[in-house]
Amino acid sequence: MEKPTVDNKHDNRFELLKELLLYDDRQDFNVLKDEILEREKFKRKVEPLVDEKIDDLKNNFSVHFGDKVTESIKVQIRESQDEVVEALYPIIGKLIKKFIVAEITKLTENINQTINDKFSISQIIKRLFKGKRTDADDVLQEVFEPIIEEVFVIEKDSGLLKGSFSRGSIADKDMVSGMLTAIKSFAEDAFSKEGQDLEDIKFETFQLSIQNFKTIYIATATSGIVNSDFKEELYDYNNTLAERILLDRSFLEDEERLNHLIVDTFIKTKKLD
């Protein structure tokens, strides 16, 4: 039998059959291909923008989210105070303990040094001639020596600052002297009988002493332990300062000159050193 030749017609039919059978699959394939190609194109287009955005987020995270994060943390802390305290307590406790131990060690060394000095022959001789001050007073005085931190000379009625000395960095001394005058007036008006003045305000480790004169008052802020001897000395030097100012009222019109006078007066007492 003769081998049949290739029947193109038959082959086309096969192709046609393939076409018919695979039509849907090819359609799906083409859609998927287009989709993938589209995605690739889109990816290529978007990638630089995404990278740019990521870099921006990395570099400016605090700018974009700082407020939100802070607010969330605040809310979280507020709502879970007990848990926060529980988590922080051991850490803070250890830190406080470490700090207290270090401070007590320093204090012990200071006290030991002072006691040793106190029982030296020269000190024993001095003790024989000293006045009413006790040894405890002396030790405390030396360990927690009082330091004058601020001196303000303020016009009594207006609360205007006329001159000052400051170790700290008070941003607006004029405002502080105004508020101090207001607080002083308020306290005197609320609690004092006529003719009485507010003299002392204690705040944490600071003691604010106020000494009134006819048209001015002098406010001094002191850190450390203020004993009666120091107070007397301070009282004397405030009087000296006020006397000089009130004898020569031009000091009240020249802040710089008055500031020098304050420093001169208090340096002589060696309390500012």
Next chain:
Amino acid sequence: MIAKKVLLVGNFGVGKTSLIRRFVLNEFSEAYISTIGVRVSTKIVELNTEKIKLLIWDVAGTRDDEKVPKAYFLGASAAMYVFDVSREETYLNIEKQIAVVQQLSGLKEIMIVGNKKDLLSLHQLEALKNKVNIPINLITSAKENENVEDAFTILAEQSLK
């Protein structure tokens, strides 16, 4: 630099504190005014090339029933009485209240300022001038920052008189 104490007085809620907020940034917290009845702020004003430091005492209330220490009014070089243009009760007894401020501070001239201008129309503002018995120096709006700077400049000028 010259420093002057100036007062800001007027009924509660007339906008004294808002005027100061507009004018100065450095001020003590709100707690002071409700606790001791006064808050002090400072601001440097330039008048004809001369600088003047104003120590502005924002005094809460002037009525007899408000126990404000008299000492707050002492030593002031000028005072601004502020009322709310939209609330009649804040300017109804203005003459009497100004007399109280004059008596406590020893100042002859008190500057009168109507605040909250933004709440009234031009027509209403004109009508207001006839209602208030004494001349108004300036009408301001702390909210819209209108005439605030001018008000304090006039106050600074008065403090130098």
